[in-house]
Amino acid sequence: MILLKDVYKEYGKKKEKKVHALKGINLSIDKGEIFGVVGFSGAGKSTLIRCVNLLERPTSGKVFINGIDLLDLAPKDLRKSRKKIGMIFQQYNLLSSKTIFHNVAMPLILEGKPKEEIKEKVEELLDFVGLGDKTNQYPEQLSGGQKQRVGIARALATDPDILLCDEATSALDPNTTEAVLEVLKRVRDEFKVTILMITHEMNVIKDICDRVAVMENGEIVEQGSVVDVFTEPQTSIAESFVRTVLNTNTPQSVKSFINDENQIGVGGFYRVLFKGVSTGAPLLSNTAKHFSIDINVVHGMITELQEKPFGNLIVFLKGDKEEINRAVHYMKSQGVIIKEVTQDAI
Numbered sequence: 106m107i108l109l110k111d112v113y114k115e116y117g118k119k120k121e122k123k124v125h126a127l128k129g130i131n132l133s134i135d136k137g138e139i140f141g142v143v144g145f146s147g148a149g150k151s152t153l154i155r156c157v158n159l160l161e162r163p164t165s166g167k168v169f170i171n172g173i174d175l176l177d178l179a180p181k182d183l184r185k186s187r188k189k190i191g192m193i194f195q196q197y198n199l200l201s202s203k204t205i206f207h208n209v210a211m212p213l214i215l216e217g218k219p220k221e222e223i224k225e226k227v228e229e230l231l232d233f234v235g236l237g238d239k240t241n242q243y244p245e246q247l248s249g250g251q252k253q254r255v256g257i258a259r260a261l262a263t264d265p266d267i268l269l270c271d272e273a274t275s276a277l278d279p280n281t282t283e284a285v286l287e288v289l290k291r292v293r294d295e296f297k298v299t300i301l302m303i304t305h306e307m308n309v310i311k312d313i314c315d316r317v318a319v320m321e322n323g324e325i326v327e328q329g330s331v332v333d334v335f336t337e338p339q340t341s342i343a344e345s346f347v348r349t350v351l352n353t354n355t356p357q358s359v360k361s362f363i364n365d366e367n368q369i370g371v372g373g374f375y376r377v378l379f380k381g382v383s384t385g386a387p388l389l390s391n392t393a394k395h396f397s398i399d400i401n402v403v404h405g406m407i408t409e410l411q412e413k414p415f416g417n418l419i420v421f422l423k424g425d426k427e428e429i430n431r432a433v434h435y436m437k438s439q440g441v442i443i444k445e446v447t448q449d450a451i
């Protein structure tokens with residue numbers, strides 16, 4: 106559906122002033138997927154999303170949409186392909202002097218569609234985003250979340266296959282963000298639209314994305330399913346983003362309590378990750394029954410990822426090393442991920 110191959114983007118002409126905004130991006134996004142790109146300011150996210158519809162032309166590389174390389178197209182064919190790519194923006198980009206109806210109708214008016222067809226389509230879209238009663242109002246009369254829903258309705262007017270979301274919820278409060286994300290989920294489910302969203306908010310990725318790529322300094326440094334990246338981030342930057350929403354670290358007050366080895370005894374700290382079904386099993390009590398070890402739960406959290414439970418526990422396994430190894434082996438066989446960690450890493 107969306108395929109970026111070795112995409113580079115340089116800004117600036119003079120050698121000493123060149124900015125290498127994208128340095129060889131390879132990305133493949135499937136039809137009907139919600140794909141998130143996260144990164145700090147300046148990582149290259151906006152440049153990346155703007156290269157997908159050629160608002161920015163890559164310096165080199167290829168951009169395939171539905172198997173067609175956009176960079177090979179003549180201007181007329183490019184305009185046609187672009188109609189299949191909708192976009193929504195952080196600042197909504199609505200026309201303040203036009204009504205909500207007119208804002209959503211604009212792409213269809215520009216296409217020269219008949220009035221009746223436009224009316225039917227716009228009303229249907231405004232109903233879809235829950236703003237059927239706002240048709241005659243003006244953007245300034247709406248809240249931020251409502252404006253963004255108008256932006257979504259406008260982007261859907263040309264029946265796109267792809268929706269690009271550029272920090273679409275960054276200006277919104279958490280409740281409004283949730284409502285807009287719900288609409289985006291329905292856009293994917295009901296219209297089968299593929300969604301590429303860039304954000305610096307990891308909670309947005311957690312709430313609606315199927316897969317995520319982490320960008321740093323013009324490169325994708327990590328990508329994978331949301332469950333994999335959240336549960337086992339491979340890079341420190343991915344880990345720091347994950348920590349902004351899943352605080353798996355043991356609070357300092359608990360850490361100082363267990364600082365004294367005499368209090369905890371001989372053994373080791375382990376991080377236990379439960380994904381999906383394994384979250385419901387009474388694993389710790391079974392392990393304590395079967396092996397001569399004590400299990401002390403130091404810290405724990407349970408949340409939901411991709412509508413499945415995910416648990417992260419820090420435990421101290423106390424006892425004979427051989428017995429602990431056998432217990433760890435048993436827990437692994439029950440489908441959890443368990444790793445010994447140093448006291449500093451809990």
Ligand SMILES: Nc1ncnc2c1ncn2[C@@H]1O[C@H](COP(=O)(O)OP(=O)(O)OP(=O)(O)O)[C@@H](O)[C@H]1O
Pocket residue numbers: 116117124125126144145146147148149150151152153305
């Ligand atoms: N039109 C431009 N001309 C020159 N440099 C640019 C231009 N647009 C972006 N850049 C530079 O390219 C790099 C990547 O910028 P980009 O806006 O893509 O990052 P970003 O991750 O989207 O950041 P933010 O979250 O702050 O928008 C930055 O160093 C930026 O200064």
